[in-house]
Amino acid sequence: xxxxxxxxxxxxxxxxxxxxxxxxxxxxxxxxxxxxxxxxxxxxxxxxxxxxxxxxxxxxxxxxxxxxxxxxxxxxxxxxxxxxxxxxxxxxxxxxxxxxxxxxxxxxxxxxxxxxxxxxxxxxxxxxxxxxxxxxxxxxxxxxxxxxxxxxxxxxxxxxxxxxxxxxxxxxxxxxxxxxxxxxxxxxxxxxxxxxxxxxxxxxxxxxxxxxxxxxxxxxxxxxxxxxxxxxxxxxxxxxxxxxxxxxxxxxxxxxxxxxxxxx
Numbered sequence: 001x002x003x004x005x006x007x008x009x010x011x012x013x014x015x016x017x018x019x020x021x022x023x024x025x026x027x028x029x030x031x032x033x034x035x036x037x038x039x040x041x042x043x044x045x046x047x048x049x050x051x052x053x054x055x056x057x058x059x060x061x062x063x064x065x066x067x068x069x070x071x072x073x074x075x076x077x078x079x080x081x082x083x084x085x086x087x088x089x090x091x092x093x094x095x096x097x098x099x100x101x102x103x104x105x106x107x108x109x110x111x112x113x114x115x116x117x118x119x120x121x122x123x124x125x126x127x128x129x130x131x132x133x134x135x136x137x138x139x140x141x142x143x144x145x146x147x148x149x150x151x152x153x154x155x156x157x158x159x160x161x162x163x164x165x166x167x168x169x170x171x172x173x174x175x176x177x178x179x180x181x182x183x184x185x186x187x188x189x190x191x192x193x194x195x196x197x198x199x200x201x202x203x204x205x206x207x208x209x210x211x212x213x214x215x216x217x218x219x220x221x222x223x224x225x226x227x228x229x230x231x232x233x234x235x236x237x238x239x240x241x242x243x244x245x246x247x248x249x250x251x252x253x254x255x256x257x258x259x260x261x262x263x264x
Contacts, residue, residue, distance in 0.1 A: 014255035064140030075263040082146035090144040094131030101130040105146035151197035152225035160217040176200040197232040
């Protein structure tokens with residue numbers, strides 16, 4: 001399978017999360033400043049050459065086969081370092097793969113662009129920052145960003161309609177929580193990005209969703225997408241880790257140690 005092969009053959013790949021209904025995979029790559037750029041570009045080249053967005057069906061919003069490429073500073077790296085990597089990656093993806101790239105995170109002259117803003121405006125209000133002005137015919141476009149660590153985390157619900165899930169998502173949305181209500185076969189999901197998961201934790205969001213469920217509605221399970229920062233687990237009662245799908249083995253720090261990096 002292409003996803004498995006790509007994970008095995010990509011240097012620094014420490015985690016892959018996949019979902020056939022979202023039809024979306026999340027790869028986590030860890031590396032040094034010098035190695036990560038080449039690894040990401042080589043990864044992108046294989047994705048662009050192999051996948052075709054025109055045949056893609058999935059419930060999660062997307063506009064490219066290499067949909068989002070966030071650079072996240074770890075250990076002693078800074079957000080400014082991540083911005084340099086982001087800019088260099090977007091330039092190379094545009095030059096080497098003819099891939100339109102939109103930048104998000106901190107920008108020039110004190111500006112800042114969020115990923116949701118980018119998705120809403122791409123190719124309409126917003127033109128690509130690098131590369132062609134129109135989508136790649138098979139690969140679409142890519143959002144290349146620089147940001148701090150966040151937590152991608154979902155709650156699967158039953159006996160809840162899509163409209164109700166969307167209303168729950170709207171009510172929990174804030175500066176620290178991005179949320180969507182999505183239909184997943186016979187169930188629905190509240191799909192979340194927690195922008196400061198050691199402050200607004202998965203436990204906070206779980207309890208808020210639980211309180212907003214309609215009569216008869218249930219939380220089936222929590223789902224971690226990718227890896228969690230250790231600081232998120234530290235902020236939650238360990239007795240709740242299992243309920244929230246959190247564990248030491250799926251922290252960023254543990255994954256980094258598995259390939260010889262120490263970032264704690």
